[in-house]
Amino acid sequence: TRIEKGGYKHFMAKEIAEQPLVIADALRHYTGGGQSLRLPEELDFASIDRVTLVACGTGSYACHVAKYWFEQIAGLPAEIDIASEFRYRDPVLSPASMAVFVSQSGETADTLAALRYATGKVAQVVSVVNVPTSSIAREADLALPILAGVEVGVASTKAFTCQLTVLALMALKAGLDRGRLTPEAVAKQLAVLGTLPGLMSATLGLSDAVAQVATDLAKAQDILFLGRGTMFPLAMEGALKLKEISYIHAEGYASGELKHGPIALIDAQVPVIVLAPKDGLFEKTVSNMQEVMARNGKVLLLSDAAGIAEAGAGTWKTLTLPQVDPLWAPILYALPAQLLAYHTAIAKGTDVDQPRNLAKSVTVE
Ligand code: G6P
Numbered sequence: 001t002r003i004e005k006g007g008y009k010h011f012m013a014k015e016i017a018e019q020p021l022v023i024a025d026a027l028r029h030y031t032g033g034g035q036s037l038r039l040p041e042e043l044d045f046a047s048i049d050r051v052t053l054v055a056c057g058t059g060s061y062a063c064h065v066a067k068y069w070f071e072q073i074a075g076l077p078a079e080i081d082i083a084s085e086f087r088y089r090d091p092v093l094s095p096a097s098m099a100v101f102v103s104q105s106g107e108t109a110d111t112l113a114a115l116r117y118a119t120g121k122v123a124q125v126v127s128v129v130n131v132p133t134s135s136i137a138r139e140a141d142l143a144l145p146i147l148a149g150v151e152v153g154v155a156s157t158k159a160f161t162c163q164l165t166v167l168a169l170m171a172l173k174a175g176l177d178r179g180r181l182t183p184e185a186v187a188k189q190l191a192v193l194g195t196l197p198g199l200m201s202a203t204l205g206l207s208d209a210v211a212q213v214a215t216d217l218a219k220a221q222d223i224l225f226l227g228r229g230t231m232f233p234l235a236m237e238g239a240l241k242l243k244e245i246s247y248i249h250a251e252g253y254a255s256g257e258l259k260h261g262p263i264a265l266i267d268a269q270v271p272v273i274v275l276a277p278k279d280g281l282f283e284k285t286v287s288n289m290q291e292v293m294a295r296n297g298k299v300l301l302l303s304d305a306a307g308i309a310e311a312g313a314g315t316w317k318t319l320t321l322p323q324v325d326p327l328w329a330p331i332l333y334a335l336p337a338q339l340l341a342y343h344t345a346i347a348k349g350t351d352v353d354q355p356r357n358l359a360k361s362v363t364v365e
Pocket of ligand 1: 056057058059102103104105106107108111154155156358359360361362
């Protein structure tokens, strides 16, 4: 079947807008009436000693978020790498571990080679893929489809949030299998995840406000994204999206690393986008943000109403997101990151769906 833009100007806009629907689909597929997990029986975290997560590009940031989840939720040691490094660095894999390969296309050459390297060396090879007929799906012991539907825009959007959703459910299964979570605690988290599609729809309502900020961002030469905890990989994803389609140099940094280098770049010309839901790390991130402001940095703060009320004063701009459980905030904060990249690219007039030099699927090394 031919995939159409369905009234949107770009596939990317359509795919961003589809997220509440596809996330709801994925949650429905992998949960029994939203109450219990319905992941395959063979996916067993009880007896493994470690999970190793490997991907390229946007998928690698989904893995990075999942590392925090597996550790926090399940107390399971988690390791991440990008496939191009993993495949050549002679990684030491425990025979009792699980290796997880995340890929939208399921055909990325480095990720496939990484999967083949792990095969036979670990207890279980799992893939998290969008294309269920792909090589990475077929060659894994177990493939979990993310159910995002066809993604056409070169810059990944709905596949990222669907990857996060499936990885979140895997982390909950790990918590259950390892006795860290009761079935009731899992049901409670599933109920929270069930609110995400609604929160995502509300967040998409920020699109016009983002478009306004983007007219200024489009004039920047460099943009910095900062975040702590799971907002650190989100900062890197925000920077990746932005450079991919607007060609503005952007970097995602862990807030705490600011003073170890990037603070040297701060002046009134460099917008600094701070991703900071009001969670347990909020005060820490705000103190880093204030270091930026003390050096005339132009801060765009993304937080919830409570966070903006507490720390919005003196910032250049703010965007207020709905309040969300801090654990699952990355799934929601992906949306403004995507919208910022999209609207900045529109303001610059670049080709959003087909950015120069990039391919949707990188099947050669
Ligand atoms: C390319 C795409 C990215 C994607 C990456 C990994 O660089 O432009 O959007 O994240 O490949 O692709 P995969 O299909 O393995 O997720």
